Amino acid sequence: xxxxxxxxxxxxxxxxxxxxxxxxxxxxxxxxxxxxxxxxxxxxxxxxxxxxxxxxxxxxxxxxxxxxxxxxxxxxxxxxxxxxxxxxxxxxxxxxxxxxxxxxxxxxxxxxxxxxxxxxxxxxxxxxxxxxxxxxxxxxxxxxxxxxxxxxxxxxxxxxxxxxxxxxxxxxxxxxxxxxxxxxxxxxxxxxxxxxxxxxxxxxxxxxxxxxxxxxxxxxxxxxxxxxxxxxxxxxxxxxxxxxxxxxxxxxxxxxxxxxxxxxxxxxxxxxxxxxxxxxxxxxxxxxxxxxxxxxxxxxxxxxxxxxxxxxxxxxxxxxxxxxxx
Numbered sequence: 260x261x262x263x264x265x266x267x268x269x270x271x272x273x274x275x276x277x278x279x280x281x282x283x284x285x286x287x288x289x290x291x292x293x294x295x296x297x298x299x300x301x302x303x304x305x306x307x308x309x310x311x312x313x314x315x316x317x318x319x320x321x322x323x324x325x326x327x328x329x330x331x332x333x334x335x336x337x338x339x340x341x342x343x344x345x346x347x348x349x350x351x352x353x354x355x356x357x358x359x360x361x362x363x364x365x366x367x368x369x370x371x372x373x374x375x376x377x378x379x380x381x382x383x384x385x386x387x388x389x390x391x392x393x394x395x396x397x398x399x400x401x402x403x404x405x406x407x408x409x410x411x412x413x414x415x416x417x418x419x420x421x422x423x424x425x426x427x428x429x430x431x432x433x434x435x436x437x438x439x440x441x442x443x444x445x446x447x448x449x450x451x452x453x454x455x456x457x458x459x460x461x462x463x464x465x466x467x468x469x470x471x472x473x474x475x476x477x478x479x480x481x482x483x484x485x486x487x488x489x490x491x492x493x494x495x496x497x498x499x500x501x502x503x504x505x506x507x508x509x510x511x512x513x514x515x516x517x518x519x520x521x522x523x524x525x526x527x528x529x530x531x532x533x534x535x536x537x538x539x540x541x542x543x544x545x546x547x548x549x550x551x552x553x554x555x556x557x558x559x560x561x562x563x564x565x566x567x568x569x570x571x572x573x574x575x576x577x578x579x580x581x582x583x584x585x
Contacts, residue, residue, distance in 0.1 A: 262296045263327050269307070269317035270331070278314035322471060322493045323372055324392075324500065332501035338396060338508045339501070340410035343371070346395075349519040352451055352465040356397035359453045359461045368504070377467060379447050380434075386481070390472035390493075392500055395465040396507070401515050404452075407462055407550040409519060409557040411436050411450040411572070412526050414464050418446055419529045419550060422500035426490060431531035434550075434559050435572035438468075439531055443484035445469055466503065470496060477538035519555065527552050532579060537561070540576040 264286050268277055279290045286293070288312055297307055297315060298447045304321025305545040326344045333339045341364060348354050348371040355369040365377040371394075374387035387393045400407065415432045422428040430446075431439045438446040446468040453461040469477070471493040478485050511524045527533065530571050537559060548563035558569040559577070 261286060261292070262300055265296055265385075266300070266305070266313075266327055268318070269315060273317065274314035276308075276310060276316045278471075281314070283540055296453055310564075320495075320497070322495050322497075323390075324372060324496045328497040329370075331502060332497050333504065334501065335366070335504050335508045338511075339368045340364065340366045340368065342368040345371050346371050347371060347375060350378060350465075351393050351395035352378075352449060352463050355397050355463045356451065356453050359397045361464065362493055363397045365397065367397040369395045369397075370500070379449055379467070385447065385467050385475050387467060388472050388476040390476075390487075390496075391470050391485075392466065392468040392496055392503075394500065394503075395463050396504075398462045398464060398511070400511060401464070405556060406514055406519070407452075408450075408572075409514060409522070410462060410464055410511070411448045412553070412557055413522055414448045414466060414507055414513055416522065416525050416529060417503055417506035418448075418466065419469065419512050420506045421499060424506075425502055426486075426494070430488065430529075431529055432526060432529050434553065434577060435557075440484055440489060441556065443482050443572055445486070445489075464507075468499075470494060470499070495518040514548075523553060523555070525558075535579065538578040539570060540578065541570070 264283060268282055268285060268519045279293055282293050283290045297309065301307055303325060304323055305317065307318045308318055324344055324413035326342060329342070351369045351371050351374060357371065358367060374393050376383035376386070377387040377393060378455040379385045388428060398410065400410070416435065417428045418438055419432060422430050433439045436448040437444055446466065449465040451463045453463060469483060471487050472485055474483065474485055474488050510522060533552060535550055536547065537550045546561065546563065548561040551562050551567065554560055554569050558571050561568050563568065
């Protein structure tokens with residue numbers, strides 16, 4: 260793509276201007292065509308300075324998701340090796356499932372600027388306005404079904420660590436798949452198997468993160484917060500996405516190397532509610548006890564009057580006895 264070729268040339272000379280004539284000769288296109296492509300890049304959010312005698316200089320890349328910028332930021336070996344960035348999807352997870360059935364490789368990433376029918380755990384609606392990170396990753400890991408169920412735990416650690424590295428933010432993990440800041444939901448994770456696991460061995464991990472938009476873009480009924488509200492400014496979504504994928508790849512390797520105990524320790528250090536009294540809802544049944552952590556298979560451990568009990572993510576909902584959202 261000519262636009263990307265122009266960006267590569269400008270990025271190679273970050274402190275200098277690159278003349279239109281030089282770009283024209285290098286890419287074998289007219290200067291008029293270059294001007295048109297520069298105009299499109301500016302519309303996409305690239306800050307490009309143009310001087311009549313000197314040419315063009317790239318000053319800043321956009322904060323919004325951009326495939327070229329994201330590829331430059333990636334440091335992974337497999338996650339993000341192929342990717343799609345679509346303006347609007349009904350659901351990135353559904354699209355990724357379709358791509359997986361068509362043969363999408365391990366690490367294929369699907370991103371959308373917004374989702375019209377995003378969903379979370381238990382088929383709940385996930386509001387996905389522009390400015391967030393709405394992403395699904397196709398995974399074909401070397402894991403048993405039991406270990407694959409722990410991938411959402413790995414993804415939650417990856418998001419927390421990326422935010423800590425980039426913004427020094429302390430985000431907590433609420434079992435099994437929510438990320439919390441000061442008692443408000445900030446991000447969520449949804450893992451779904453494609454086909455029969457033993458036959459296909461493909462998992463889709465969906466990540467939804469409230470980022471560059473005000474809290475008012477979400478329903479008042481949600482106990483939610485956005486990164487823009489926390490930090491007071493917009494962040495580079497490409498850099499953040501690359502950081503999440505980098506850390507997810509690290510955690511996946513731990514799982515594939517049978518090092519779940521290390522992952523469990525990381526998860527526990529980042530979890531909220533440990534040692535607190537909680538309420539568990541299982542259908543119409545209400546159980547109370549102390550949250551003791553997670554088991555070797557990733558199940559929640561609850562200390563009750565009748566002894567320790569374990570619960571899988573698919574069967575329960577978790578609440579704080581303090582009536583807070585952790």
